[in-house]
Amino acid sequence: MTDGARTATRSGVRPREVATHCPYCALQCGMVLRATDGRVEVAPRDFPTNRGGLCQKGWTAAELLDHPERLTTPLLRDRPGGALRPAGWDEALDRIVTGLGAVRDRHGPDAVAVFGGGGLTNEKAYALGRFARVTLRTRHIDYNGRWCMSSAAAAGNRAFGVDRGLPFPLADLGRADTLLLVGANPAETMPPLMRHVTELRERGGRLIVVDPRATATARQADLHLQPLPGTDLAVANALLHVALTEGLVDRAYVAARTTGFDEVRRTVAGYWPAEVERLSGVPAADLEATARALATVDRAIVLTARGAEQHAKGVDTVTAFVNLALALGLPGRPGSGYGCLTGQGNGQGGREHGQKADQLPGYRRIDDPAARKHVARVWGVDPDTLPGPGVPAYQLLDSLGTPTGPRALLVFGSNPVVSAPRAARIESRLRDLDLLVVADLLRSETAELADVVLPVTQWAEEDGTMTNLEGRVLRRRALREPPAGVRSDLEILAALADRLPGATPLPSDPREVFEELRRASAGGPADYGGITWDRIDADTGVFWPCPDPDGPDRPRLFADRFPTPDGRARFHPVDHRPAAEPVCADYPLHLTTGRVLAQYQSGTQTRRVASLRRAAPGGFVELHPDLAARLGVADGTPVRVVSRRGELRAPARITPTIRPDTVFAPFHWPGAARANSVTNDALDPVSGMPEFKICAVRVEPA
Ligand code: SF4
Numbered sequence: 001m002t003d004g005a006r007t008a009t010r011s012g013v014r015p016r017e018v019a020t021h022c023p024y025c026a027l028q029c030g031m032v033l034r035a036t037d038g039r040v041e042v043a044p045r046d047f048p049t050n051r052g053g054l055c056q057k058g059w060t061a062a063e064l065l066d067h068p069e070r071l072t073t074p075l076l077r078d079r080p081g082g083a084l085r086p087a088g089w090d091e092a093l094d095r096i097v098t099g100l101g102a103v104r105d106r107h108g109p110d111a112v113a114v115f116g117g118g119g120l121t122n123e124k125a126y127a128l129g130r131f132a133r134v135t136l137r138t139r140h141i142d143y144n145g146r147w148c149m150s151s152a153a154a155a156g157n158r159a160f161g162v163d164r165g166l167p168f169p170l171a172d173l174g175r176a177d178t179l180l181l182v183g184a185n186p187a188e189t190m191p192p193l194m195r196h197v198t199e200l201r202e203r204g205g206r207l208i209v210v211d212p213r214a215t216a217t218a219r220q221a222d223l224h225l226q227p228l229p230g231t232d233l234a235v236a237n238a239l240l241h242v243a244l245t246e247g248l249v250d251r252a253y254v255a256a257r258t259t260g261f262d263e264v265r266r267t268v269a270g271y272w273p274a275e276v277e278r279l280s281g282v283p284a285a286d287l288e289a290t291a292r293a294l295a296t297v298d299r300a301i302v303l304t305a306r307g308a309e310q311h312a313k314g315v316d317t318v319t320a321f322v323n324l325a326l327a328l329g330l331p332g333r334p335g336s337g338y339g340c341l342t343g344q345g346n347g348q349g350g351r352e353h354g355q356k357a358d359q360l361p362g363y364r365r366i367d368d369p370a371a372r373k374h375v376a377r378v379w380g381v382d383p384d385t386l387p388g389p390g391v392p393a394y395q396l397l398d399s400l401g402t403p404t405g406p407r408a409l410l411v412f413g414s415n416p417v418v419s420a421p422r423a424a425r426i427e428s429r430l431r432d433l434d435l436l437v438v439a440d441l442l443r444s445e446t447a448e449l450a451d452v453v454l455p456v457t458q459w460a461e462e463d464g465t466m467t468n469l470e471g472r473v474l475r476r477r478a479l480r481e482p483p484a485g486v487r488s489d490l491e492i493l494a495a496l497a498d499r500l501p502g503a504t505p506l507p508s509d510p511r512e513v514f515e516e517l518r519r520a521s522a523g524g525p526a527d528y529g530g531i532t533w534d535r536i537d538a539d540t541g542v543f544w545p546c547p548d549p550d551g552p553d554r555p556r557l558f559a560d561r562f563p564t565p566d567g568r569a570r571f572h573p574v575d576h577r578p579a580a581e582p583v584c585a586d587y588p589l590h591l592t593t594g595r596v597l598a599q600y601q602s603g604t605q606t607r608r609v610a611s612l613r614r615a616a617p618g619g620f621v622e623l624h625p626d627l628a629a630r631l632g633v634a635d636g637t638p639v640r641v642v643s644r645r646g647e648l649r650a651p652a653r654i655t656p657t658i659r660p661d662t663v664f665a666p667f668h669w670p671g672a673a674r675a676n677s678v679t680n681d682a683l684d685p686v687s688g689m690p691e692f693k694i695c696a697v698r699v700e701p702a
Contacts, residue, residue: 027049165470185595230693580695593693603669636653
């Protein structure tokens with residue numbers, strides 16, 4: 001049976017079972033949804049990424065469909081400081097249109113901003129970009145994926161000429177001889193992925209993990225490099241240094257398929273393993289063993305994730321690992337390569353179709369005249385009327401309500417009050433707006449600040465497409481109709497366009513939107529021109545680029561050439577530099593942040609699932625036993641973690657799995673335990689990604 005055989009029909013009669021995918025992370029595990037006795041049950045489905053597995057989050061995803069806290073009516077706030085009250089859709093939409101009109105009349109179109117999310121379907125991400133540029137005519141649109149994948153995206157684009165997280169199917173992991181995982185903890189963040197790692201190890205392959213914490217993934221590794229946070233770049237350069245000094249570089253590959261190696265060779269010459277050991281704490285012998293394990297096998301894969309990316313030098317850190325992979329001749333070789341593990345459910349598709357500040361659909365640049373012309377033709381507008389690039393997510397949020405920043409913000413699928421760095425400051429910016437509109441299925445912490453809250457559909461009530469971490473375009477399929485009073489994001493955008501004076505109507509049917517997306521993306525780097533819903537249904541998804549409906553898709557990239565002007569990959573020399581905020585006498589420890597198994601992102605959804613709440617009820621601060629002893633803190637003692645920007649309070653969790661000079665806090669919780677009250681808003685100059693992974697703090701008993 002194909003994926004599509006049980007798909008919801010368009011006749012209006014819904015089947016009692018559909019094959020779809022998990023609503024949460026980028027692994028997009030296959031699952032079957034069944035409606036029985038008024039309940040929706042989830043069962044795992046064998047799919048190439050999850051091989052029949054689901055994590056706790058996937059198993060319990062249906063609990064939110066009929067959750068008592070689910071929003072089923074719009075909410076309005078009548079005056080600043082007043083309470084949100086239920087309202088009808090007409091009143092809510094009229095309020096938004098009146099508010100947007102007032103802001104635009106007084107301050108111009110750029111005074112309105114749109115903020116999207118990496119969990120939105122491709123159709124929604126596309127529609128949001130069109131809505132911002134054509135309906136609102138604002139340059140201000142960006143999304144929370146800027147905080148997750150943008151550094152790897154920028155590094156991939158500049159090295160390979162394209163950004164597809166994994167340029168090969170995930171199943172290749174199981175066939176590799178060595179897998180180097182940098183700043184990734186899939187055993188907790190996407191557990192079914194570990195089935196591929198298990199296959200690798202059962203075949204005798206080696207897993208090497210680079211992580212400041214001995215995570216669940218690192219504890220399974222054959223070798224764990226535990227560097228000081230913020231020194232990954234130096235580690236990568238040291239690995240390449242070893243490869244060079246031991247004659248392990250693939251010189252034929254470098255000569256035939258790349259440019260710029262000489263400068264990189266000169267740069268890494270100074271990264272002696274002994275020097276990097278002093279800087280990072282990683283033993284020189286482990287650096288040498290890692291370089292050899294990658295360079296002396298037939299098939300090796302290097303994967304980076306948020307641990308490498310979420311730094312003010314995240315693009316350069318990822319680039320250092322890309323340089324290593326290129327020097328070893330991995331990209332494009334069967335069973336080998338470099339890839340980035342995308343995090344959010346549609347983290348890949350969400351960054352391809354226009355909700356990024358500098359981008360048009362198909363991964364086109366908004367400052368490229370040819371791209372503007374192509375997309376403007378699809379949208380039926382003059383290219384000169386399309387706005388130029390906006391600013392990255394944090395800069396956008398940090399400008400809200402200021403004299404030069406937007407005065408109105410529409411938020412779809414995001415909760416920046418919990419997920420933004422230096423979150424108290426962003427919360428204050430949101431409070432300064434003339435109009436804040438939030439579309440969400442639950443009252444998130446950001447929705448609590450809104451003037452208008454719009455209740456939206458959930459994944460089991462929607463049709464559409466998602467693009468997983470492999471660049472495989474998948475079908476999301478609806479099992480049931482949404483509850484009365486709830487609308488899809490597409491319907492909301494269409495309804496607003498209908499009401500806004502002079503706006504062109506927008507389609508609200510996801511299939512119709514996808515057909516438009518195909519045309520808009522055609523010819524771009526992320527070309528969906530040959531992808532149809534029927535084609536996805538007939539197989540296990542379709543990999544982009546796929547320009548021709550009758551031609552093949554591209555599970556593996558780079559076999560013959562890279563999509564750069566000369567067909568070669570590009571080395572870039574990169575140097576280590578310290579974290580944006582060094583430790584000092586007042587703030588002597590490093591804080592790093594991340595996720596736990598039973599919660600997801602800002603927790604709006606997973607914090608409301610009973611079994612997940614029981615498994616992970618609240619924030620905590622991991623401390624090494626030596627540090628805890630020095631501070632006089634016992635396990636479970638409430639502690640304060642204080643930075644220059646704020647503090648978080650949570651119980652101490654004492655564990656030898658963390659370095660004595662570093663503390664860890666998960667970022668899923670609001671209020672006193674909000675880790676992002678403390679994090680640093682220093683940004684990568686290329687990607688705009690904040691430095692979530694390291695800042696200077698002190699810890700004291702609360
Ligand atoms: S690993 Fe990700 S996609 Fe799979 S079930 Fe868990 S949250 Fe869902």
